[in-house]
Amino acid sequence: MVEKTTQSAAPPAQNSGKWNVPTGRRTDEWSQALVSVGESQDRAAFTRFFRHFAPLIKAFALSGSSLSATHADELVQEVMLKVWQKAGGFNPEKAAASTWVYTIARNCRTDMFRRLQKFDTPLASDDFELESEEEESFIVLHTRRGSERVRELMGELPPDQAQILAKVYMEGKSHSEAAAELDLPLGTVKSRVRLAIQKLQALMEA
Amino acid sequence: MVKHHPPADFLTEYAAGVLPMAQSACVAAHLSYCQRCRHIVERLEDIGGAHFEQLDPQPVGDSMLDRVLARLDDPEPLRYARSEASDDRLPGLLDRLINGDYADLAWKRVTQSLSISYLKTGDLEHEFALYRIAEGGKIPEHTHGGSEMTLVLSGGFSDESGEYHPGDFIVREGWDKHTPVALEGEECICLAVLDAPLRFTRLRHRWLNPLIKLNAG
Ligand SMILES: [Zn+2]
Numbered sequence: 227m228v229e230k231t232t233q234s235a236a237p238p239a240q241n242s243g244k245w246n247v248p249t250g251r252r253t254d255e256w257s258q259a260l261v262s263v264g265e266s267q268d269r270a271a272f273t274r275f276f277r278h279f280a281p282l283i284k285a286f287a288l289s290g291s292s293l294s295a296t297h298a299d300e301l302v303q304e305v306m307l308k309v310w311q312k313a314g315g316f317n318p319e320k321a322a323a324s325t326w327v328y329t330i331a332r333n334c335r336t337d338m339f340r341r342l343q344k345f346d347t348p349l350a351s352d353d354f355e356l357e358s359e360e361e362e363s364f365i366v367l368h369t370r371r372g373s374e375r376v377r378e379l380m381g382e383l384p385p386d387q388a389q390i391l392a393k394v395y396m397e398g399k400s401h402s403e404a405a406a407e408l409d410l411p412l413g414t415v416k417s418r419v420r421l422a423i424q425k426l427q428a429l430m431e432a
Numbered sequence: 433m434v435k436h437h438p439p440a441d442f443l444t445e446y447a448a449g450v451l452p453m454a455q456s457a458c459v460a461a462h463l464s465y466c467q468r469c470r471h472i473v474e475r476l477e478d479i480g481g482a483h484f485e486q487l488d489p490q491p492v493g494d495s496m497l498d499r500v501l502a503r504l505d506d507p508e509p510l511r512y513a514r515s516e517a518s519d520d521r522l523p524g525l526l527d528r529l530i531n532g533d534y535a536d537l538a539w540k541r542v543t544q545s546l547s548i549s550y551l552k553t554g555d556l557e558h559e560f561a562l563y564r565i566a567e568g569g570k571i572p573e574h575t576h577g578g579s580e581m582t583l584v585l586s587g588g589f590s591d592e593s594g595e596y597h598p599g600d601f602i603v604r605e606g607w608d609k610h611t612p613v614a615l616e617g618e619e620c621i622c623l624a625v626l627d628a629p630l631r632f633t634r635l636r637h638r639w640l641n642p643l644i645k646l647n648a649g
Contacts, residue, residue, distance in 0.1 A: 273501070280496065281489030281491060285489055285490045286484060303496065307500060324482075326481075328481045332449040333449065336449050340453075345453075349529070349554070351449075353524065353525045354456065372471075376475055377478070380479065394444070394445070395447075395483050398448070400450045401445065419444055
């Protein structure tokens, strides 16, 4: 295993016009860090990972301004602890590190909302995880290319479609909540999402 | 081979984590049968990942890093293990809600060939129920106001628009009329998730669907 000595993590891109493609060096560094955490409980790698991702998790918690600063901090800690515990299950061939962290943050945020609303359920988001199975290598390759293409596509979407995807994914708004906030008919929101997804499917099949 | 899948809207809302609990559980159960939709969801999650890495980072102090580092050796929370009596073919999350065997559930007999068992997900806006239809049994023609998701768990049924087998996912909106009939040879068990219109939520445990009224005469 390659030991990373460099601490020179590039600052996160601020330019929203630039979407990272996971073959890029920077993203590979995070996959590598996650693998080190999973394989050898590497605290230095975890610390690097924390310094990069904790500020993004906090931004995620605060987008949609539905969580208080205290709860946002709590969420950052919960997500980072899960990152430590689950890193062994991360497969760099299958997922980009940022997507992997996003799914953990998404689940923790959903669970936190439910706790705050005293939602009484026997299920936690972790129960929704599927038992992982071996995948054929051609599917894995397909997966990686697909992941790269999704990021390329994000840079090409018209602003009205991009805005709704951001509301749904980052602010955790359902299609009908997004419609109410943007003062648009539900049908318009759904068709913009559908158009974006159709482009995505066309790209994946190309 | 699964032939009927959730529409892209649902998969997108699922990947974004914004589907209500009961619907989300139904979609997740479909994913455990369907590799096609698992791959689509992975790509839809990449949309989340791509947005996530572009967020404007918010400052996080070193004291929080220290707190997290201090907790790394805490024991992990216990994960749920499948119960002994569970059916291996059943999606894990349904297994958890059913917690044993179909036979142990409380079944309400609605007609000669249909029984229903309600499962608690905590979602107050949606009914989450198992339907058990005797082989060849009919469900009387029914309509209801909201949307209805159905996932076949075992056996199968047919209606005006096709035939459905385990893993198949069907959505109906609004006032569609349909008359499902279970296939011959095996009883059919389906998971059904229904919008529970607000006016009914206080009576949640009594299903005030026209079907019941019709049956209760
Ligand atoms: Zn499917």
